[in-house]
Amino acid sequence: MTSIESPLPEKAANFIRNIVTEDLKSGKHRLVVTRFPPEPNGYLHIGHAKSICLNFGLAGDFGGRCHLRFDDTNPAKEEIEYEDSIKENVSWLGFNWGEHLHYASDYFEELYRHAVALIEKGLAYVDSLSAEEIRGLRGTLNEPGQESPHRGRPVEENLELFRGMREGEFPDGAHVLRLKIDMASPNLNLRDPVIYRIKKVEHHRTGAVWCIYPMYDYAHCISDSIEGITHSICTLEFEDHRPLYDWVLDALQLPCHPQQIEFARLNLSYTVMSKRKLLELVQEKLVDGWDDPRMPTLVGLRRRGFTPASIRAFCETIGVGKSDSFIDMGILEDAVREDLNVRAPRAMAVLRPLKVVIEGYPAGETELFDAANHPADPAMGTRQVPFCDTVYIERDDFQEEPAKGFFRLAPGREVRLRYAYIVRCESVLKDADGEIVEIRCSYDPGSRGGSAPDGRKVKGTIHWVSARHAIEAEVRLYDRLFSTPNPGGKNEPDYRSSLNPKSIETLAGCRLEPSLEGAEGESRYQFERLGYFCLDSRDARPGQQVFNRTATLRDSWSEQKR
């Protein structure tokens, strides 16, 4: 297929995309309209990103539109702060809802009118049983439920009671409005579901105007219909609700009847995704807040250094299906590496400094070496890094007794200081405890810039930072939050017991090349040979930079050691 025939970038096929394509081709729809319908009761996480990318992506690819609709039908749990965060997250991910910012609460009046219509049609009734009594009559998975004694209430009485509910004449729990469907249905959702309950709670948007609020199954389908949604995409657990979704729209004979389609939610290894667990981690201070860089929340991933593009790419590669999937965290990490490898400028930083004195190098002299900001992208330019007779190298890059296969610095061995000189280790200085405190090296003046004048091969190239010019900084090394693939899964009584004690390591006194002094905002770099790092925009201060490690580089050496 040529690009002329398909102007849009070819995206992986999935069953939902196929349905949409077919519906457009058959003329069932001329425009695809989707929606992302979060409840503003928590922060968005990577699982939501999958849904956002699916809904906005579909609309975008087919020239349709995607609405952002807050499913705010339960004021007891919802807050405006969450709405703000959600809007910010969706924008950050790169999606735009345009004029279509909606709220289920905007439809409360219309929802109420439809409920009255249902009562008039004899399809809904006010039940005055307690929650416990209703549960008692619902039956079980194997036994049918029993009808409520109020099921036969006359229409006029239902109307009067429902009006009274709205007027606030009854306390919470006194009555509910139920659909009259089938108490013997094998689908529990169809056993006269409750669609309105009394909740004398102020709503963050409608204030005290209402004291009865519609339930999800009733409000969602009608909201979709009102907005002209064509494909109402949700997760698998709502599959059993689809008959109810369709029942309500059919009963009301609404002109727009969206098609509900369910897909498998995202499960990621080495983390947890449920709102409850995420909330507990924050409340019990097991993490440093919703935006802790170890959290799978969008604010957390952002602070960790993930780019919107990397998250979109991740969502694209994992695909969309109906089988319960478990994606390895490694896939997410690869997605950032892939994106950052192309766009992150390189820099040199020494995390665990080991002092190296270059013997024979003129004391007090400073040389400036040109270093490429990106080895494969000349357009990113170069910078100059200062060099003097004392530098810091990574402690890991020196081994007094080199292991087999180790080709960095060791006594008597040569290594290249990237962009500078080839040096040879001549001696090792230790303190009273036998701890190595300094290395002394000779250097080859002819290797200026790092190339061997005689063409001799120097296998190891290591990064370094001039002791005299380096800036000091704090660097936080993050690792997976949990040490088991499925925290809280079988054989694990509690997910908390699987927390990875090494998920954060804070390093003080790291030495960075001076060009990093001016880094600000969410600057991202590749610290050569170490990984990708992002300035912590919350904690960094002038003169005291703080970097978060987003991901390590792939490292076949450390893998080999394992």
Added chain:
RNA sequence: UGGGGCGUCGCCAAGCGGUAAGGCAUCGGAUUUUGAUUCCGACAUUCCCAGGUUCGAUCCCUGGCGCCCCAGCCA
């Protein structure tokens, strides 16, 4: 001993009657002043199992097996 789903390579995932895409991982090999990147090459005679229909089945039928979801006045 209810209902709804799902089962294709280690992890995702196309295909939906015509003889198993792709990505990630893995394993080789090349290039490399990042043990990175990039680059080549290898990687399911087989689609949960067993029967059946068919010239031909991962796709259709029958019967098993396994896993997930549902008994909120949550979404």
